[in-house]
Amino acid sequence: MQLHSPPPPAPPATTATTTSPFLKEHTRTTLYIIIITSFFSLFFIVVLPFYPTRSHLPTRARPDPFLFPNRLSLSSEIPFEPAPPSIAYLISGSSGEAGRILRLLFATYHPKNHYLLHLDLSAPQTERDLLAIAVQSVPIFRAAQNVNVIGKADYAYPRGSTPISATLHGASILLRLSSNWDWFINLSAGDYPLVTQDDLLHILSYLPKDINFVNHTSYIGWKESRRLKPIIVDTGLHLLGNREIYYATQKRDLPTAFRLFSGSSFSILSRSFIEFCILGTDNLPRTLLMYFANMPYSLPNYFSTVVCNSHQFKRTVINDNLQYIAFNQSFMTKPHQLSSAEFDAMILGGAAFASAFAFDDPVLDRIDREILERSPGKVVPGGWCLGEPGNRTCSVWGDADILRPGPGARRLEKHIVELLTNGRFHSRQCMVE
Numbered sequence: 001m002q003l004h005s006p007p008p009p010a011p012p013a014t015t016a017t018t019t020s021p022f023l024k025e026h027t028r029t030t031l032y033i034i035i036i037t038s039f040f041s042l043f044f045i046v047v048l049p050f051y052p053t054r055s056h057l058p059t060r061a062r063p064d065p066f067l068f069p070n071r072l073s074l075s076s077e078i079p080f081e082p083a084p085p086s087i088a089y090l091i092s093g094s095s096g097e098a099g100r101i102l103r104l105l106f107a108t109y110h111p112k113n114h115y116l117l118h119l120d121l122s123a124p125q126t127e128r129d130l131l132a133i134a135v136q137s138v139p140i141f142r143a144a145q146n147v148n149v150i151g152k153a154d155y156a157y158p159r160g161s162t163p164i165s166a167t168l169h170g171a172s173i174l175l176r177l178s179s180n181w182d183w184f185i186n187l188s189a190g191d192y193p194l195v196t197q198d199d200l201l202h203i204l205s206y207l208p209k210d211i212n213f214v215n216h217t218s219y220i221g222w223k224e225s226r227r228l229k230p231i232i233v234d235t236g237l238h239l240l241g242n243r244e245i246y247y248a249t250q251k252r253d254l255p256t257a258f259r260l261f262s263g264s265s266f267s268i269l270s271r272s273f274i275e276f277c278i279l280g281t282d283n284l285p286r287t288l289l290m291y292f293a294n295m296p297y298s299l300p301n302y303f304s305t306v307v308c309n310s311h312q313f314k315r316t317v318i319n320d321n322l323q324y325i326a327f328n329q330s331f332m333t334k335p336h337q338l339s340s341a342e343f344d345a346m347i348l349g350g351a352a353f354a355s356a357f358a359f360d361d362p363v364l365d366r367i368d369r370e371i372l373e374r375s376p377g378k379v380v381p382g383g384w385c386l387g388e389p390g391n392r393t394c395s396v397w398g399d400a401d402i403l404r405p406g407p408g409a410r411r412l413e414k415h416i417v418e419l420l421t422n423g424r425f426h427s428r429q430c431m432v433e
């Protein structure tokens, strides 16, 4: 059941080097075959990396050697610090949100990371093409070759099972795009970082690479069971252009074959856990996928249930997703939009990300100015930027392994140390209440 989209229009040829991937049927077909043979039939996917392919521009076949110098010659030296890890980001949005996705990409950019941008099926193909062209026009993205746009999008209706499918789709593409990232983070267009990537990568470099940051609780009160017992059908899985969810008249009991853990849709997942979910031989992730297919709000509960029911992974989970989110006092389950009034609370909490912001809210400009030191339309300067001091263009770059952590790293460190202090860490880990 492949979702056919109309043939994409040819994007305007802006410069000589802007070759459009959407026209490269050859690349599309090859990738399509590779991917389709490897994943189960739920995910019919085509990824269109829009970088010029090897055959077209051989000089672009490898990322810029200035960013990634050959480190072998240094291997005899004793390193002062652990090598920085790398994060794979899936940044998703829907129709009209290409601008927000780009802003979030600039705010979370680091040449060591990998980025996959997903404009869901509610957005027209032209918006996707324009996003790809916008990304292609940024020199550092071309040099590091680490930003891709999903050409064949999925539905990601917030309430049904399509967000799980879209998230696993993105994660599986990222697994294929690069073998060297360590954590997976799924951001939506309303999220924003509260630390620089240099801060985050610096702190993560001191942690074991199998750690997962996942909010979870096995406590299920009446409110939650109202969300967990109904049976739904997400029509985004089988109907074209008709996004809707309908409820069955019957409800089902809570499961007894495994324990349900509810959580939140934002999490920071280790590569080994993502591989377990997508490529693993243990059938738990697929069994649960089938179960969650008919649950409203399945994404917030899927990863927390998989991780806590797995003997292999339940010892790797920290019960905090490093995200600042404020719940509406009168509606405890409903997060409210963040504003300048909460700036201090947000920053002092030591979280790495916050959600949810309104489009171009002034508080985002304040975060750019005071926390990220980012100018509009530019990436966050980091240790890899070699421009003059005060010259934030990052138009001259060097070794991407050099980090320049700032005050954000200290806030994050304090927060993680609190989480890891003995009593708190184990006593809150996949506890059966």
Ligand SMILES: *[C@@H]1O[C@H](CO)[C@@H](O)[C@H](O)[C@H]1NC(C)=O
Pocket (backbone or CB within 6 Å): 092, 093, 156, 158, 163, 166, 167, 170, 186, 187, 188, 191, 265, 266, 299
């Ligand atoms: C990613 O996470 C956000 C919440 O941060 C969620 O709304 C979204 O559905 C998730 N998945 C995708 C593919 O967007």
Ligand SMILES: *[C@@H]1O[C@H](CO)[C@@H](O)[C@H](O)[C@H]1NC(C)=O
Pocket (backbone or CB within 6 Å): 215, 263, 264, 265, 319, 320, 321, 325
């Ligand atoms: C995740 O857990 C932290 C710590 O328990 C909590 O402060 C935060 O509100 C939770 N987030 C969500 C979305 O439940």
Ligand SMILES: *[C@@H]1O[C@H](CO)[C@@H](O)[C@H](O)[C@H]1NC(C)=O
Pocket (backbone or CB within 6 Å): 328, 329, 330, 331, 336, 337
């Ligand atoms: C909480 O939700 C109600 C109803 O949606 C809204 O009127 C109120 O402004 C919200 N409070 C905050 C702090 O966002």
Ligand SMILES: *[C@@H]1O[C@H](CO)[C@@H](O)[C@H](O)[C@H]1NC(C)=O
Pocket (backbone or CB within 6 Å): 387, 388, 391, 393, 395, 396
């Ligand atoms: C920033 O550095 C670049 C490269 O050295 C240079 O071309 C540009 O003029 C500088 N900009 C400012 C404002 O100093």
